[in-house]
Amino acid sequence: MKLDSKIPKGELAEKWTKYRGTMNLVAPNNKRRIEIIVVGTGLAGASAAATLGELGYKVKAFTFHDSPRRAHSIAAQGGINAAKNYQNDGDSVYRLFYDTVKGGDYRSREANVHRLAEVSRNIIDQCVAQAVPFAREYGGLLANRSFGGVQVSRTFYARGQTGQQLLLGAYQALSRQISRGSVTMYNRHEMLDLVKIDGKARGIIARNLLTGEIEKHAAHCVVLATGGYGNVFYLSTNAMGSNVTAAWRAVSKGALMANPCYTQIHPTCIPVSGEYQSKLTLMSESLRNDGRVWVPKKKEDVMAIREGRKNGNDIAEDDRDYYLERRYPAFGNLVPRDVASRAAKTACDEGHGVNSTGLAVFLDFASAIERYGKSEAHSQGIENASSAKIKELGEAVVEAKYGNLFEMYEKITGENPYKMPMKIYPAVHYTMGGLWVDYNLETNVPGLFALGECNFSDHGANRLGASALMQGLADGYFVIPYTIGQFLSKEIRTPQIDHNDPAFNHAAKETEARIDKLLGVKGNQSVESFHRRLGKIMWEYCGMARNKEGLEKGRKMIQDLRKEFWGDVFVPGTSKEFNPELEKALRVADFLEMGELMIVDAHDRNESCGGHFRTEYRSAEGEAERNDEDYKYVAAWAWINDGDPVLHKEELEFNNIELKTRSYK
Amino acid sequence: MKLKLKVWRQKNAKDKGQFELFDIEASEHMSFLEMMDVLNEQLIEKKKEPVAFEHDCREGICGACSMVINGQPHGPQQGTTTCQLHMRHFKDGDTIAVEPWRAKAFPIIKDLVVDRSAFDHIIQAGGFVSVNTGQAQDGNAIPIEKTQASKAFDAAACIGCGACVAACPNASAMLFTAAKIAHLGLMPQGKIEENQRVLSMVKKMDDEGFGKCSNTGACEVECPKEISIANIARMNRKYMAATLASDKK
Amino acid sequence: MSLTGLFLISFLLIHLLGNLALLKPDGGVAFNLYTEFMSNNPLIQLVSKLLYFSILLHAIQGIIIYFSNRSAKGQRYAVKTSKNTSFASRNMALLGTLILAFIFLHMGDFWYNLKFNPESIPMVTIDGVQYKDAYHKVVTSFSNPLIVGAYLIGVLTLGLHLWHGFQSAFQTLGLNHSKYTPIIQSTGRIFSVLITIGFAMIPAIIFFKNM
Known part of the structure; x- marks a missing residue:
């Protein structure tokens, strides 16, 4: 299969503008007849469904949640990037483009990323118009902060709840279309299969989660915006319900999964506290603006802390190793996520971890509190302020900036982060890989589109902070509404798709059979226990550091686990009722295949890049070593049941950026 | 810590529903929902139907979790969702009653799950x-x-x-x-x-x-x-x- | 609710101030003159009609809301908590019903007899003019410990109703401001305490004076 990325000709900066101006359109009278299914109503899905509804298409939107407002986009904390240059610090579309390609370790498509940087500015405008309450300066203008991997301040934010506010904006825009009747909303519906007619995506099979009914929904095309697959690791910062099923069903119908091994491990999460743990909680990257990461230099200090005889504050300044500042003086604590995570792992592997499990490092705000306290004392005209006063003033500033994050930390750990340094450790957070899409965001299955985290397109091997929100909204508000016309303009003569077409009946039968098979196993182990075991295998062999032997072992283990699952899983209840365990079982079944594909991809990629770190490929200093000669491609995999996945390559071309070893030193 | 749980069980909107009692062993570092996970694991082990409850992000922002704990929505800790409520706010030997949101406009779907x-x-x-x-x-x-x-x-x-x-x-x-x-x-x-x-x-x-x-x-x-x-x-x-x-x- | 409530609150203040005449040690002269004025002044008559109407409206609305709210809630919680609401705010309907019953008792005892059963009220002469001796009637009633008890309960109920009702009326009318609401709230509390003490004081003092 030849993968055609359909990148328009011309100068990089002109591509999108020119393409947009010459794209095929669908006339309003035809739009009214054309149906579009949007699966997933997070940032990408809700913004797409709303915008397509505004344009006049007949949209059917699906979410497995009880309301679109619960999508996991809501949990994004830190912010959204945009090349507005409001801070006059030298930002530009090109710089955002450059930072993103570099941050992604040169494994993304130039043209896609440039388009993303271009429309980033429109996103902010759009969200402001929707009354998203972004943080503002005293003069009333929008405020910015910095995120990892960049040297400008381009991140827009709404306290520590930016994702929530942006999602509510999109949800409200979607609600408006629902009330106008242009979007029909299907809550508590989970997509369980893709239906193709004559090779084109023409609908989905969905399970009504309340009644268990298997429903057939037809449309002229299908848009997937179903998020990432980080939950394959069991423990991640993803929501409990986040899953790969919709995307994986598409893969089983011939869509290609691109770069599945690129997983983002976020450096600042609350460490695991016990076996019962169900998920990990992220502490926003924005904390690294002011927090300093360190571990004790001396092993005896480490032991004292682990045994509770000392705490972080007891360690003298000279006995601390601010390892990020030491290793990466240019970016310091604001190195990209993959770099920061690996550095934390290295520190812990060397025996410097600071909690009982040995898997935690300090994130310390003491010096920020002092710095802010002094500046606040100065601006309040307090001379010779006491250190207690400075601390008090500084804590107030820190509270204003990160109050809700500090509160969340205290709720979970029971420790006060204003007084004691936080303990953090990396955790799975985002998956850069996803369904392969071309420049139109269309997969290799005609009429099937993928947006947001669900596709692979913009972040290469590592995503920069505050770029997920940007990509989700870019795809939904400003890309798909145009590019979908490239497909639909050829469909204006296609009558309404009949959901009683044999293809639908066949797919529905298959889905029912799959469910019956799961319920019929009647084994002895819970779905949860399989998921936990899968997560452990993935983390151990395909986590922050990978190697050939481990990956081979891991693959075998997953294959065995999958067999065991289908032979011994116990799913209570029946199919024709509200049955959360069955929902989970269907998702875990797909994770068990996806996990294997991730391992296959990681095994195949003999280099280290971004979130994919192969221990065999590193420099003397322990930094990742890319192999541009052999691996400058997108690995798009076709899944073969009970066989080896088949690799299709899309070579990446870099005409505007010079490929360099990524350095943040 | 050992706890007694009184959990509201209701098959569907039409069922009358009643409390079911469980003994459970929890750690104080667990979140309330993780304690419920442990309960469900135990039920599944005994081939019984687990308690249906809603949850998703487990970091206090998606708004899915919805339990009335000892008469208080989201439990005793102020400004906290059920998913962020930790067991350290309870004492060993406590009896904890868990009920669904009650309102006509939020009909019960099953157990602790309501339609919002x-x-x-x-x-x-x-x-x-x-x-x-x-x-x-x-x-x-x-x-x-x-x-x-x-x-x-x-x-x-x-x-x-x-x-x-x-x-x-x-x-x-x-x-x-x-x-x-x-x-x-x-x-x-x-x-x-x-x-x-x-x-x-x-x-x-x-x-x-x-x-x-x-x-x-x-x-x-x-x-x-x-x-x-x-x-x-x-x-x-x-x-x-x-x-x-x-x-x- | 809020408008009628506030009107009734303003009435309570006037009513209390007028009734304080009962405590004037002049053998009831001031109170009887006050009663005469209240019974015959056409403006007061008009206002009193408005008052009866307000009480009725307030009560009927309250009852309707109570039942519609009950049905909106549906099944109640098995475990009740008092941690998130005040006693008064939870029981406004109950308190209101008790107050309504008290109003009937109170009206039946005084207003009904004054208006429809004049024979039961002796006459008194002040400055050569004959007046109904309402004062005498009050003193007689307040010598009965049962009646005094009922009054004390009634007044306490009223106080609790006001404890929530006063500030609640402002909230309903949309007046809530970080600067002024604390003032409204404390005014409401002081007002309900004063009204309770004021109205409780009258039967209590008269009762003990005549013991």
Whole structure:
């Protein structure tokens, strides 16, 4: 299969503008007849469904949640990037483009990323118009902060709840279309299969989660915006319900999964506290603006802390190793996520971890509190302020900036982060890989589109902070509404798709059979226990550091686990009722295949890049070593049941950026 | 720690439902939902049906979790959702009663799961700014006073969990509705259609079967995002003004 | 509710101030003159009609809201908590019903007899003019410990109703401001305490004076 990325000709900066101006359109009278299914109503899905509804298409939107407002986009904390240059610090579309390609370790498509940087500015405008309450300066203008991997301040934010506010904006825009009747909303519906007619995506099979009914929904095309697959690791910062099923069903119908091994491990999460743990909680990257990461230099200090005889504050300044500042003086604590995570792992592997499990490092705000306290004392005209006063003033500033994050930390750990340094450790957070899409965001299955985290397109091997929100909204508000016309303009003569077409009946039968098979196993182990075991295998062999032997072992283990699952899983209840365990079982079944594909991809990629770190490929200093000669491609995999996945390559071309070893030193 | 759990079990909306008692061993570092996970694992091990409850993000922002714990929505800790409530707030030997949100407008689906679509309907009635994609001017074209934006944010922090309705002896949705009206009305972009918005959202709220506000203030106390009932007063004010200003006879 | 409530609150203040005449040690002269004025002044008559109407409206609305709210709530919680609401705010309907019953008792005892059963009220002469001796009637009633007890309960109920009702009315009318609401709330509390003490004081003092 030849993968055609359909990148328009011309100068990089002109591509999108020119393409947009010459794209095929669908006339309003035809739009009214054309149906579009949007699966997933997070940032990408809700913004797409709303915008397509505004344009006049007949949209059917699906979410497995009880309301679109619960999508996991809501949990994004830190912010959204945009090349507005409001801070006059030298930002530009090109710089955002450059930072993103570099941050992604040169494994993304130039043209896609440039388009993303271009429309980033429109996103902010759009969200402001929707009354998203972004943080503002005293003069009333929008405020910015910095995120990892960049040297400008381009991140827009709404306290520590930016994702929530942006999602509510999109949800409200979607609600408006629902009330106008242009979007029909299907809550508590989970997509369980893709239906193709004559090779084109023409609908989905969905399970009504309340009644268990298997429903057939037809449309002229299908848009997937179903998020990432980080939950394959069991423990991640993803929501409990986040899953790969919709995307994986598409893969089983011939869509290609691109770069599945690129997983983002976020450096600042609350460490695991016990076996019962169900998920990990992220502490926003924005904390690294002011927090300093360190571990004790001396092993005896480490032991004292682990045994509770000392705490972080007891360690003298000279006995601390601010390892990020030491290793990466240019970016310091604001190195990209993959770099920061690996550095934390290295520190812990060397025996410097600071909690009982040995898997935690300090994130310390003491010096920020002092710095802010002094500046606040100065601006309040307090001379010779006491250190207690400075601390008090500084804590107030820190509270204003990160109050809700500090509160969340205290709720979970029971420790006060204003007084004691936080303990953090990396955790799975985002998956850069996803369904392969071309420049139109269309997969290799005609009429099937993928947006947001669900596709692979913009972040290469590592995503920069505050770029997920940007990509989700870019795809939904400003890309798909145009590019979908490239497909639909050829469909204006296609009558309404009949959901009683044999293809639908066949797919529905298959889905029912799959469910019956799961319920019929009647084994002895819970779905949860399989998921936990899968997560452990993935983390151990395909986590922050990978190697050939481990990956081979891991693959075998997953294959065995999958067999065991289908032979011994116990799913209570029946199919024709509200049955959360069955929902989970269907998702875990797909994770068990996806996990294997991730391992296959990681095994195949003999280099280290971004979130994919192969221990065999590193420099003397322990930094990742890319192999541009052999691996400058997108690995798009076709899944073969009970066989080896088949690799299709899309070579990446870099005409505007010079490929360099990524350095943040 | 050893606990006794009294959990509401109800097969579906029509079933009468009753409490079921469980003994459970928990760690104080667990979140309340992780304790419920342990319970469900035990039930599944015994081939019994697990307790259905809603949850998703488990970091206090998606608004899915919904349990009334010892009579209080989201339990005893203020400003905290059930998923962020940790067992260290309970004592060894405690008996904990867990019930679903109770309100006619939130019918029970199963066990602790209720149907909160009524909230979506209220938002659909006008909880938005009528602006299409692509119609926006530059983000900095209209400066907004920092404190004003911050007030709007306080109201916009609502996670739509429904604890306000659950806590209210009248099952009133005033805090939810008022928070959205305040968020949008305090921003210049949302100000323009505020009169129409407040009339139609309030009407929808009443049509959905929520009760009337009697200012008990329970909603404000139990709101995990600590949204103030000053927003309700604001809505009342705007509602009166909009009614008087309306051209409708 | 809020408008009628506030009107009734203003009435309570006037009513209390007028009734304080009962405590003037002049053998009831001031109170009897006050009663005469209240019974015959046409403006007061008009206002009193408005008052009766307000009480009725307030009660009927309250009852309707109570039942519609009950049905909106549906099934109640098995475990009740008092952690998120005040006693008064939870029980406004109950308190209101008790107050209504008290009003009937109170009206039946005084107003009904004054208006429809004049024979039961002796006459008294002040400055050569004959007046109904309402004062005498009050003193007689308040010598009965049962009646005094009922009054004390009634007044306490009223106080609790006001404890929530006063500030609640402002909230309903949309007046809530971080600066002024605390003032409204404390005013409401002081007002309900004063009204309770004021109205409780009258039967209590008269009762003990005549013991």
